[in-house]
Amino acid sequence: MAKSLLSLDEYVQGVLRRDPVILARAVTLVESTASQHRPLAQEMLEKLLPHSGKAIRVGISGVPGAGKSTFIERFGKNLCSAGHRVAVLAIDPSSSLSGGSILGDKTRMEELSRDPNAFIRPTPSSGTLGGVARKTRETMLVCEAAGFDVILVETVGVGQSESTVRWLVDFFLLLMITGAGDELQGFKKGIIELADAIVINKADGDNTTPAERLKGEFNQVLGFFSPVTPGWTPRAYTCSARSGAGIEQIWEVITSFQKAMRLSGVFEERRRQQLVQWMEALVVEGFRERFLGxxxxxxxxxxxxxxxxxxxxxxxxxxxxxxxxxxxxxxxxxxxx
Ligand SMILES: Nc1nc2c(ncn2[C@@H]2O[C@H](COP(=O)(O)OP(=O)(O)O)[C@@H](O)[C@H]2O)c(=O)[nH]1
Ligand SMILES: [Mg+2]
Structure with a gap:
């Protein structure tokens, strides 16, 4: 961390009054790997926690090239112009190896990143998947305390990271494309089973009909899986992130999901379980750090x-x-x- 630390009060008050500079610094504090920053980060989180939890948390996964960044740009911009405040976070297990990041290609989110109602944060660049997930969860809480009411967590579809993200979010969306083949998309039954919705992207031009066909195929099989969210049957949809067609219905699906799951209590129950998982991650990570340190x-x-x-x-x-x-x-x- 190049700059010196702020005081606890400066972090907390800055986040609560939605100061973008302090928000970014608070997230840097949460992401810091220096163990001497941890107590301050914990204290800050304690103070911010009562102000968090009000956002809808959405995970978005798909193979590289599926159109995640394009989708998030379009989806996020729509939400911002409808008066929402949108935070985009990422979990990219490959980034600690490659040094790159899935949000490194900010070019595809150029407009969204300029929107004053959006906050885009690339994946924390180091640590185990569990450690990165812990940081993303804490960043999410900080963003919520700063008044962001929609949190989008992007993850690349390579296997392990989807199940990690699934347990960070309320709603998990799988972005797919035609012609990539099951093998290539890496979406074996196990990953499809994690999804609350499957969205076939790039349903435009010549690809419209194949996309509709794939949607139909998914809708035939989805009913046979045991739903990851009790009481919710996932369905497939098509959209074009490029033209914007079909994007609005995705938000409708998410809001009706939220309404129904709050009513049934499933929403709160999942969040309670996620708190336990957060604690477990903290124990494992803390143990590792203290032992090796x-x-x-x-x-x-x-x-x-x-x-x-x-x-x-x-x-x-x-x-x-x-x-x-x-x-x-x-x-x-x-x-x-
Ligand atoms: N035709 C078409 N191309 C798209 C669409 N969405 C994304 N793309 C293109 O697909 C490529 C990969 O998109 P990107 O958003 O970077 O995918 P990501 O790797 O999943 O983040 C880019 O060249 C996009 O312009 C779409 O809805 N229709
Ligand atoms: Mg991308």
């Missing part, structure tokens, strides 16, 4: 690496010893069984 562990770790490389100790024995001597409750756990 401890000076005495580092020393033993180094010794263990050395012994394993020299053939003095087996990898399994070294790992077990390291865990046992560094955290007594690991040994305890064995005897619990």
């Amino acid at each position: 401890s000076a005495s562990v580092q020393q033993r770790y180094e010794q263990a690496r050395h012994d394993v490389a020299a053939g003095k100790l087996s990898a399994t024995a070294a790992a077990e010893q390291l865990l046992e001597t560094s955290c007594p409750f690991v040994a305890q756990k064995q005897s619990d069984k």
Whole structure:
């Protein structure tokens, strides 16, 4: 973090009065990997939490090239002009490897990124998928406290990240295209089962008929899956992110979903479960950080690496010893069984 930190009060008040500069800095604080920033970030979140939770949280996934960025640009702009405030966040598990980001191609969201009612934040660039998800969740809460009422979380469709995003959001939308083939789209049954709606994009020009056909095929099979959201049967739709056709109906689907799920209690129940998952992620991440960050562990770790490389100790024995001597409750756990 190049700039010095603000005080707790400056962060909290700045976010609550919707100051865009402070909002960006608050998100940077949440994303910081420096462990000395964590206590301040936690305190800030504690203060902001009562002001969060009012947005609808939507996950959007699809293979590279499906049109996610184009869709979000169009969808987001529509929402902003209807008076909504839209935050776009991203989870891209590949970005920590490639150094790139799915929102790196901001060119496709140029207009949305200039809209004063939109906030676009690329994926946190480092950490495990769990760590990135934790940061995205906290960024979402900060954005909600800053008055954003629609949160869009973009993730690239490569498998693991969809299930992570599914548990961050209320509504999960799968963007698909014709002709990509099931293999290529990576959408095996498991991922389709996570979706609350399937949207076939690029339903324009010559592709209109194939897109309609694919929609029909999906609608035939979707009813057979056990719904990921109890009481909601996912359906397929077509749209063209390029022309804007069919985009408005997607918002109607999302709002009727929200209404129905609030009424049945499923909405709140999912959010309660998500809080538990957030806590679990914090425990795992915190444990990892503290364990690996401890000076005495580092020393033993180094010794263990050395012994394993020299053939003095087996990898399994070294790992077990390291865990046992560094955290007594690991040994305890064995005897619990
Ligand atoms: N014909 C057509 N092309 C589209 C549509 N949406 C996106 N594209 C194009 O598909 C390509 C990939 O779009 P992009 O939004 O970057 O996909 P992403 O990788 O999923 O974010 C770009 O060349 C877009 O212009 C659409 O609705 N119709
Ligand atoms: Mg993109």
